[in-house]
Amino acid sequence: GQQVMQIPQYQHVQEGEDFTTYCNSSTTLSNIQWYKQRPGGHPVFLIQLVKSGEVKKQKRLTFQFGEAKKNSSLHITATQTTDVGTYFCAGPYNDYKLSFGAGTTVTVRA
Amino acid sequence: DSGVTQTPKHLITATGQRVTLRCSPRSGDLSVYWYQQSLDQGLQFLIQYYNGEERAKGNILERFSAQQFPDLHSELNLSSLELGDSALYFCASSHLQPKGAEAFFGQGTRLTVV
Numbered sequence: 001g002q003q004v005m006q007i008p009q010y011q012h013v014q015e016g017e018d019f020t021t022y023c024n025s026s027t028t029l030s031n032i033q034w035y036k037q038r039p040g041g042h043p044v045f046l047i048q049l050v051k052s053g054e055v056k057k058q059k060r061l062t063f064q065f066g067e068a069k070k071n072s073s074l075h076i077t078a079t080q081t082t083d084v085g086t087y088f089c090a091g092p093y094n095d096y097k098l099s100f101g102a103g104t105t106v107t108v109r110a
Numbered sequence: 111d112s113g114v115t116q117t118p119k120h121l122i123t124a125t126g127q128r129v130t131l132r133c134s135p136r137s138g139d140l141s142v143y144w145y146q147q148s149l150d151q152g153l154q155f156l157i158q159y160y161n162g163e164e165r166a167k168g169n170i171l172e173r174f175s176a177q178q179f180p181d182l183h184s185e186l187n188l189s190s191l192e193l194g195d196s197a198l199y200f201c202a203s204s205h206l207q208p209k210g211a212e213a214f215f216g217q218g219t220r221l222t223v224v
Contacts, residue, residue, distance in 0.1 A: 033213075042218050097158060099155055
């Protein structure tokens with residue numbers, strides 16, 4: 001089963017509002033990655049976090065890796081219609097397996 | 111363009127049949143992953159190869175098998191197909207070490223079993 005849990009599964013956001021999606025691992029991760037899949041598309045790598053407590057920003061997106069390296073979050077400010085899609089977190093397990101969370105599917109109300 | 115090529119893009123076949131999905135990884139990438147994505151579902155890890163060797167297995171059915179060839183391309187074989195096997199199958203590749211390397215996904219093969 002999934003070793004990486006994501007919540008919420010669905011996020012309906014009013015355009016201009018902020019939201020956060022969370023990712024939790026059953027074990028400590030060496031790193032965590034985030035991907036975005038647009039409707040009808042394929043997952044595209046967004047970012048990788050490696051250090052405990054690391055925070056990285058990409059324009060309106062803020063990614064954080066927890067101190068214990070078992071959880072992560074993605075915060076999007078001033079949501080736009082271009083943010084529509086499914087956001088996945090992923091972590092490596094057993095040295096090789098890259099395990100993805102179930103994803104948070106984001107829809108935006110204009 | 112991720113550099114990962116999957117063929118075919120679409121496949122429609124009947125129950126009980128066998129199909130082969132093909133993946134060409136990015137140039138130089140040694141790791142190949144296969145994932146299954148059913149309608150409104152997340153990415154289910156099937157199997158991973160690294161430089162020709164199987165390195166990790168997920169919830170891959172016994173009816174499914176895969177291999178990675180010396181030129182690093184990979185094939186996913188699905189046999190005795192059932193309606194529930196209808197899904198989007200993604201191949202992804204990664205560079206450097208298998209642990210911690212970002213994955214680049216192909217466009218996927220949409221399999222429809224009728």
